[in-house]
Amino acid sequence: xxxxxxxxxxxxxxxxxxxxxxxxxxxxxxxxxxxxxxxxxxxxxxxxxxxxxxxxxxxxxxxxxxxxxxxxxxxxxxxxxxxxxxxxxxxxxxxxxxxxxxxxxxxxxxxxxxxxxxxxxxxxxxxxxxxxxxxxxx
Numbered sequence: 001x002x003x004x005x006x007x008x009x010x011x012x013x014x015x016x017x018x019x020x021x022x023x024x025x026x027x028x029x030x031x032x033x034x035x036x037x038x039x040x041x042x043x044x045x046x047x048x049x050x051x052x053x054x055x056x057x058x059x060x061x062x063x064x065x066x067x068x069x070x071x072x073x074x075x076x077x078x079x080x081x082x083x084x085x086x087x088x089x090x091x092x093x094x095x096x097x098x099x100x101x102x103x104x105x106x107x108x109x110x111x112x113x114x115x116x117x118x119x120x121x122x123x124x125x126x127x128x129x130x131x132x133x134x135x136x137x138x
Contacts, residue, residue: 015051071124
């Protein structure tokens with residue numbers, strides 16, 4: 001991973017600590033760099049941005065998904081230590097709700113449409129230049 005400015009490292013330190021804890025507990029099959037960002041590809045069903053470090057599942061890996069997570073990385077730069085409670089926590093809660101809804105017969109397309117309508121998800125798409133919402137089409 002390329003060096004990042006010290007101030008930005010401190011600003012996003014909670015995300016970096018969380019990323020390194022996650023990295024120590026899951027397998028990583030491939031590492032990529034996109035500018036100053038480190039993309040860790042894992043067989044675990046996980047797509048999560050922790051500041052400069054992004055986890056992406058190898059099963060759903062796509063340029064679109066990586067770009068979306070890079071949008072979250074920009075949000076992390078903006079929010080700093082508040083990124084985890086303001087962006088990540090609500091995202092995990094909605095994802096958990098969507099997982100629960102799938103057990104009650106909701107289809108995957110309907111679930112993804114709900115998930116990607118959340119403001120933090122739309123914001124990540126805007127930041128990364130993704131203008132079309134694949135899951136918001138009727």
